[in-house]
Amino acid sequence: MRAFLDKPKMEKRNAQGQGNGLRYGLSSMQRWRVEMEDAHTAVIGLPSGLESWSFFAVYDGHAGSQVAKYCCEHLLHHITNNQDFKGSSGAPSVENVKNGIRTGFLEIDEHMRVMSEKKHGADRSGSTAVGVLISPQHTYFINCGDSRVHFFTQDHKPSNPLEKERIQNAGGSVMIQCVNGSLAVSRALGDFDYKCVHGKGPTEQLVSPEPEVHDIERFIILACGGIWDVMGNEELCDFVRSRLEVTDDLEKVCNEVVDTCLYKGSQDNMSVILICFPNAPKVSPEAVKKEAELDKYLECRVEGGSFNKK
Numbered sequence: 001m002r003a004f005l006d007k008p009k010m011e012k013r014n015a016q017g018q019g020n021g022l023r024y025g026l027s028s029m030q031r032w033r034v035e036m037e038d039a040h041t042a043v044i045g046l047p048s049g050l051e052s053w054s055f056f057a058v059y060d061g062h063a064g065s066q067v068a069k070y071c072c073e074h075l076l077h078h079i080t081n082n083q084d085f086k087g088s089s090g091a092p093s094v095e096n097v098k099n100g101i102r103t104g105f106l107e108i109d110e111h112m113r114v115m116s117e118k119k120h121g122a123d124r125s126g127s128t129a130v131g132v133l134i135s136p137q138h139t140y141f142i143n144c145g146d147s148r149v150h151f152f153t154q155d156h157k158p159s160n161p162l163e164k165e166r167i168q169n170a171g172g173s174v175m176i177q178c179v180n181g182s183l184a185v186s187r188a189l190g191d192f193d194y195k196c197v198h199g200k201g202p203t204e205q206l207v208s209p210e211p212e213v214h215d216i217e218r219f220i221i222l223a224c225g226g227i228w229d230v231m232g233n234e235e236l237c238d239f240v241r242s243r244l245e246v247t248d249d250l251e252k253v254c255n256e257v258v259d260t261c262l263y264k265g266s267q268d269n270m271s272v273i274l275i276c277f278p279n280a281p282k283v284s285p286e287a288v289k290k291e292a293e294l295d296k297y298l299e300c301r302v303e304g305g306s307f308n309k310k
Contacts, residue, residue, distance in 0.1 A: 016251040037065045
C-alpha cells in the first residue's frame with residue numbers, strides 16, 4: 001500500500017533546453033507520496049556518433065524509486081549500445097532502432113534482476129517507462145506500462161485482452177484490475193516478483209519488460225500517471241496548445257500543467273516533459289491580448305469583491 005504524507009511536498013523540479021531543432025521543458029512534483037518515485041531523462045545530442053539524435057523519457061516508479069532512478073541513468077546506454085541497435089554498418093535503420101529499443105529494455109531489466117539477486121532480493125520496486133527517441137528523420141514512441149505519450153500509446157493494463165492472456169498463460173490471474181490482485185500494470189521494468197515463472201521467457205512472464213515502439217513523425221507530451229489520472233489525452237493536448245499560444249517558456253507551460261492537475265486533485269507524484277518541434281504552435285498576439293484582458297477582468301473582480309458576493 002502506498003503511504004501518504006501529512007502535508008504535501010509542493011516544490012517543483014524544473015529544467016529546459018534546446019538543440020537539434022527542438023525545445024523542451026519539464027516539471028515534476030512529489031505531492032502527497034512519501035517518496036518521489038518518478039524520474040526523467042532529457043538528452044539532446046547522443047554519444048557514439050548520434051549527435052543529431054535526442055532522447056526523452058519519464059519513469060513512473062512504484063514500490064520504491066530504485067528502478068526508476070537506475071533506468072533514468074542507464075536505459076539510454078543499453079538502447080544505443082546493443083548490437084541490434086547498431087546493425088551491421090552505417091547509420092541504424094528504422095528496424096535496427098526498433099529492435100535495439102526492445103533489446104535495450106530486456107537487457108537493462110535482466111541486468112537489474114542480477115543486481116537485485118546479489119542483494120538477496122532487497123529491491124522489489126518497479127517502474128513504467130514512456131519516452132521518445134528522435135532522429136533527424138523519425139520519432140520513435142516508446143511505452144512500457146501505463147504512463148503515456150499523448151494518445152499514441154495504449155496503457156499496458158492487466159485487463160487488456162492480450163495482456164490478460166499472457167498473464168494467465170504464465171499461471172497468474174487478473175483480480176480487481178491487477179496482476180494477481182496486486183500490481184496495476186502488466187508491463188514494467190523491475191517487479192521481479194512477477195517474473196519468476198520457470199520455462200517462460202522474459203516477455204511471457206506475468207509482467208513483461210517489453211515496450212511498444214511506434215515510428216511516427218511530430219508536438220510531444222510525456223507524462224506519468226499522476227498527470228493522466230486527472231487529465232484526458234485531448235484535454236491535456238488542448239491545454240498545452242492554448243498555453244503555447246501565450247508563452248514560449250516551456251518550463252512555465254509544464255508548471256501550469258502540474259498546477260492544473262494539483263487543482264484537479266491528483267495525489268500522486270507528477271512529472272511531465274513537453275517537447276516542441278519547429279512547427280509547434282507559436283505565440284499569438286491575439287491570444288496574448290485575450291489573456292491579458294481576462295487577467296485584468298479577473299483582477300478587477302477580485303479587488304471589487306465580486307467573487308465573495310452571494
